[in-house]
Amino acid sequence: MATRFDAIVIGAGQAGPSLAARLAGAGWSVAIVERHLVGGTCVNVGCTPTKAMVASAYAAHLARRAGEYGVGVGGSVTIDMARIKARKDEIAGQSRRNNETWLEGTDGVTLLRGHARFASPHEVAVGDELLTAPHIFLNVGGRAAVPEMPGLSETGYLTNSSILDLESVPRRLLVIGGSYIGLEFAQMFRRFGAEVAVIETAPRLIAREDEEVSGAVQAFLEDEGVEVRLDAGRLSFERQGDEVAVVLGDGSVETGSHVLLAVGRRPNTDDLGLDKAGVATDERGYVIVDDELKTNVEGVWALGDCNGRGAFTHTAYNDFEIVAANLLDGDDRRISDRFPVYALYTDPPLGRVGLTEAQARASGRPYKVATRPMNRVGRAREKGETKGFMKAVVDAETDLILGAAVLGVGGDEAIHGLLYAIQGGMTADEIRRTTPIHPTVAELFPTLMGDLKPPA
Template structure:
């Protein structure tokens, strides 16, 4: 049996769902396939549930510091992971209602099945062939697990969200965003935490001063870092997980813990889609190749969201949807290169970054044309009032054009404050406009104009 549609969307992540709604509202007949969780990674096992954990860890941390603020808290202060997980489940529960509403929309047929391409204009699912003029791939990514991990019982960023007992000693492999965020959370919940990293430092995209600042903050909370690890391997020994860090195999190069989390990156869910039957090209890491309009090499087939390697964030996935919507239903002016790179590491305090980093600026050919402004958070009144002066602020400016090229903020409210700088960049403003603006006192944002008065040649 064959079925004909105007459009077929594979995956219900942050790009697929709104695109399906818009196409259906425009009278198009749409088939939507989802083999697992409606809504994709972020609301189910990504940003939303992990940030509920973060909120609980933050509350625990602040409560333990209550005496510093003149607040008396009596009794034992500890985490209740079962209650934390229950809160997380309650917060993500409304996804089911959104799914039911989506399935009831006119012009949309929803298939809770796995779909594979059978040609350039057709897919196969449970023995049925479906054809369409347009195809949109929005299949996301999953945790990348090294082969040696299967020697032990391990956790991923997905399964750790359902733990109901705090690990005695959590070993984390990988010091990227996932490793650092869960490391701090579980250290606050009561675990001993050791983070293992093959690189020489954490947060390697940033300049060394930022990496050092972040590491110092986490070490102050008891997290142990083992950097420059080579020949990482693991096995089970006496009901414990034993991790080997170096090729020598000596005792000092071994760790023993009760649990292990692999935070070793993510990989695209593109290996079982039949892409080869449609002639759709992928790069060496499995990401679908797309152009600036997110079109694949095959006409009328687009790849959106994390699987195209153009962003890897919820906000970039949603922008992918906006780009494709603009092509199909708008004026076709939006493109992926329009967006300014931006991301945040949601530790406490948060680290937020946009555009060019100090590390990249120092390596650039035109580095002599760059200016750098720096300010430690200990000089920010609002941070002092809040009792958290950890971190720093950095902004890079082009000397001739006076344009802001990038910023890194690490400290109280950084994940929100940085949007003032980001908006200046999108509006093609100059550092002078940010410098001369009047911001509300007392806020962290109030110090952005002050920061812009501290520009010096990049060194």
């Protein structure tokens, strides 16, 4: 006999726990099922642990530059990878424990441990227990994609999850994939003292960004000693004693002590029994949802990374907000209401919102663009961190901001000023007329808007 709930949430990532608590607060009985670690990717193998390690890498980098600021550190900088890992583990572990304590102490929420699988459209099996509910929410996240490449499985590799467990610095790290995850780890481990090579099959790094962003990121990584191999072609792998050899399409070989595979993500939907529920997925396994996160099956929703409508913690949380508002508040919120916004956590970081210039050009609309190098931003000069630039793309007819990028110190924070401006419908001229705080990075936004010109 099935145990009945008002709602079942499968997965305790970013959206699931918040949704469970909100529904319980409205008087619903809620079961939330997690087969691994509460907190999902972000807390356990994503944002929290990686940014903790990025902070350690930044500390090492800044210590090496201390003399530029008139500060002596008294000897060479050393790296204790075991202590870096322990610090990371404590920060991530505390976040996970806080989530567990919160869920376990929330009236109306039952936290179950185990692997959930659909038995029918509104029945879920967790081990030997059968649950039923009229509302079921999928928040199962994703994992590293591992494509078929000759020799890969035989030689061994790291993913974004397993590399977090290293307690010693690799001699030479080969990063397969020149996008967001790969580049963060590449710079991080270079700053820890590893030799690092990034191997990318595309003609440039982070290909979804404008070309000048890709070029600037490549330049500052190479300045720190990261080797970058582009247009790598078809890759194959072989073991050479204690080393791994990566053979590129042109026959050249890169060898290293470790390989990090960072070539994308895949959803954790292949073992949920979605066929028994009739829930439709696309060719990559992502659950197909409409603008309100509903699947094709009445009473079943999909939130977060598993729906392919956003690959970030903040989009997963917004999925929760949309579903909760529509179910409980009589609202009419939709995925299409949000603007794309994200960050790349290299140093300097990249903050991005809205359209790139390439996307604006492809849309066929008339636009204006402005760029300002960070070495002309007073706050960046004062901090001695002048790499990068800021850029805005504005509709030439409406004066509304189409998109922006801040690749530079504080870019991941400063970009929010332009996000709020876009969301609020501010024009470039309205931003130009504001009075910002000095000295800050964001104070250059009004100046940037005053530099707008048609593209060359």
